[in-house]
């Protein structure tokens with residue numbers, strides 16, 4: 001019997017066969033899965049490449065690692081014209097490779113439980129569209145037993161900050177405290193709650209916890225949250241704009257989040273384009289390059305103009321996103337490049353201005369300066385695709401770029417700068 005599951009109770013999801021996941025991901029298969037699919041005897045008559053043509057070797061000639069092949073447009077060779085998986089249709093859900101069965105769920109250690117998180121790259125997850133996650137419990141138990149070793153208790157909790165380690169119950173108290181500040185219902189707009197939570201995370205990152213344990217941790221977080229409006233300048237509306245260098249670093253990070261990274265999109269031409277795009281994003285002048293099929297070129301200057309938003313669905317989206325990622329332990333530790341809780345939280349916080357920047361891009365391309373929840377949802381499906389899954393984002397260069405933003409206090413400024421105009425003037429408690 002596996003560990004109990006901790007489910008994101010506010011979230012809904014059902015597969016609506018959009019086929020996006022079968023176009024955006026390259027599916028690595030185990031040897032057992034490869035043999036199983038070969039044994040299914042697919043032929044050209046099924047409109048599937050027969051035998052080994054359905055697979056691509058990953059790595060050098062002697063590598064034994066394979067992935068499923070993709071068509072020219074990036075779709076998996078088993079995806080049919082109605083966006084249905086042929087393996088699933090003919091042999092059932094359990095006959096698919098494991099990554100296809102798990103998506104859009106993710107399982108992470110959380111003390112004596114296994115926390116379930118979701119990937120917002122799935123439009124049904126971002127749109128909160130489908131059955132309550134509780135109703136997937138039986139399927140999730142099956143998947144948990146396939147992906148989580150029998151004892152998750154063997155995983156130590158992630159550090160709170162470098163050199164500061166708490167036990168699992170206190171680590172979860174810190175995570176719960178951060179979630180309370182950023183996600184629980186408040187009068188203040190989301191961007192302001194995020195600024196407060198960033199201040200709390202920053203202070204926790206500098207703290208030592210020798211005498212602060214148990215209930216006192218929550219008291220500490222509440223005290224920091226109460227001090228935050230004065231300390232950050234929120235109370236007087238005096239948060240500075242991001243600096244020119246901060247905006248440049250931010251655009252380069254954002255460019256990375258809009259990159260398509262499948263082999264179908266790659267090659268020498270892709271690398272040269274990426275270099276060119278990096279230079280263009282550094283300049284930030286003229287028109288944006290075409291980074292993604294959903295992001296046609298728009299003027300950089302337009303993305304800096306005031307945007308309004310009268311749609312409460314935007315706040316709901318980010319509150320839900322942060323709740324699911326924090327409850328699901330999907331922002332630190334083994335789920336997120338081994339980062340401590342406080343740094344992982346700041347990386348998660350950066351998702352807000354990045355998503356709002358992309359949402360502005362989508363809105364602008366449509367000739368509008370009023371943003372809707374649909375724009376923000378679409379932007380989040382692009383941004384969350386890479387978050388925690390792109391190897392490049394776990395590497396030194398990328399991490400140092402984000403650390404520079406953290407060290408220079410740029411993330412709260414970016415959050416306020418790219419929030420809708422209406423949210424920059426809200427009341428803070």
Ligand code: SF4
Pocket residue numbers: 021022027068076077078079080084085086087088096097100
């Ligand atoms: S095997 Fe099926 S579920 Fe997996 S990527 Fe291919 S079409 Fe999609």
